[in-house]
Amino acid sequence: MNLHPHHHHGGAEHDHSDASRLRLSLRAVVGLVIVLLVLLSACVVLVSPGQAIVVTRFGNPVRVISTPGLAAKLPAPVDNTVVVDLRLRTTSSGLHDVGTRDGLRILVQAYIAWQVPDDAEHVRQFLRAMRNQPEIAADQLRSFTGSALEITASSFDLASLVNTDPSQIKLDQFEEALRRRIDEQALKVYGISIRQVGLERLTLGSDTLSATIERMKAERETVAAERSAQGLRMADQIRSNAERDSRVLQAQAKVEAADIEAKSRITAAGIYKQAYSTDPQLYMLLRSLDSLDAVVNPNTRLILRTDAAPFRVLIDGVGLPAVQSSRVGSAR
């Protein structure tokens, strides 16, 4: 190891050997430290958060360490370590066709959030039952959840899962019932704790789903028809109201017109009456003539006696003129 045994231009011979001895011992110390570190590393195990270390002595699990940090163990052939993942995992049950209490078929899919609990007993149980393989655990939990879903769903009505009244909804109870059912078994058999269960799908079969959409469509078509009919009815009503109002208005106008006419007739009659009372003879003459004037028209034939005025003049010559009634006939 000594690479520089001689120094020709160095000091005394013993000085030279002292320095070389010091270097040798320093190197020995460094080498020893490295060897000790190697031995120490074989006796130390590093525990990360989210995992547990199972220390096995000749294959038998003797200790479970889950506190993050360094821990001691015996070196390799005596003690070995197995790392167990304690992290939360989620597994889906897959889509299951289940029956509800009221006899309806629905499709449900649940997820389960699970983990190996942070205690020695369950970590060992998981190691034994699942051979420390989360994929196998997930697979078994999936099938277990499927059957638990069937049983749990059969004690709930569809109306308690899907409802507009929040007080009727029992989805929380459904999830809790499902969790309890799986958790009890999973902890006992697999050493797995179910932290949360949720219904990630709650639906109907494709045909039923399509039929539901058809029903929504039909409902809207009914509403459309109602709206259309309402529109027509409203339009008709507006028109008929307007016509009725119009007729009423015109009838009132006619009543008022008749009233005006009647009043005017009364006034006219008053005028005539006043005239009559002023001079009845003159009034009668003029009114008679007015009447005749109204009756006689260009198609009228008048046949009169010769002794009636004014034709009497034709026969009698100059006589005493007098107003006499004349016979009037009319013909077309």
Next chain:
Amino acid sequence: MSTGASDLTEFGPWGQAILLSFRFLLWATGLIAAGWLVSDFHQIPADSQAVIMRFGSVARIQGAGLLLAWPRPIEQVIVLPAAARQLQLPIRRYQDSQTGSVGQGFEVSSDPRLNSAFLLTGDSGVVHLEARVFYQIKDPLAYMVAADHVEPALERLFLAAAVALIASRDLDSVLVARPEIASEASEAARRERLRSDLMLAVNRRLEDLARQNAGLGVKVSRVDLVPSIPAGAKEAFENVLTVTQDAEARAAVARTEAEVTSQDANRNKDRIAANATAAAEELMTTARAQVAPIQALAQHSGDGSRNMQLNRIYLDRVGALLRKSQRVEVVDRSGSVRTILTGGTP
């Protein structure tokens, strides 16, 4: 190195070669050791934070800047997104194998596994969802531990929260579907609350896990949701709006017609009233005209010429009357004399 060079001559060629190799190894080892010592010096960007683990347990959490840490296996540095960074998670389950678009509506597949995005509403309807979740790191240690389990778990938590929430609401508290219901104030308020309700529901589930020391270390800060009516029913839903508009248009036309009718009626009324007033005026004017001569003559009553005037009036009027008629026949009282006078124009 002059001493070294003089030393080397003592070992002969093989000794020299070995000596040089050892020196090279020493230098190389020294360099590697130096590299190892500074291997955990990091520069942490502004959008990140670092968790420093010493022998497996958390030593400290550091924000942006230069990070000096002991090399592995003493310390381990894990760089995570900063607490303020908005991480987004598109809900892939809703996007898988869907056919259609928001405008046209999405179609139901014959394979129920592909119908994840169709959710049942509380009023036995079906609504299609598209969603995106935004989340932040709340507990760096838990997030670091959960690592790649975070997003699948968060997606499942969201799906369950959405199923539960939509199942307790009617269609119109999810999206505007039926104008007659959707316009109610309570529905509008519930629609506005939908996204925040969903966010709270997912956070409740996250907190439930955290309480059991199984937290994912995240909290949801926002949920973006695009609900739509499935393709089969979409047209019918929209048709109601069209029909409603048509009905309103028809009513508007009817109102116009009604107005025209009303105006006509008013005009008629005015006309009738005007006619009646005019007729009445005429009647009275005629009466006054007819009695005017009487009044005039009556003032001369007692006058000797009254009879003569009467006769005169009589003759004037009778003459006019006879002229007006087509023909006037005069017969003798005994019937022997018959005079025919032609009247006015036949």
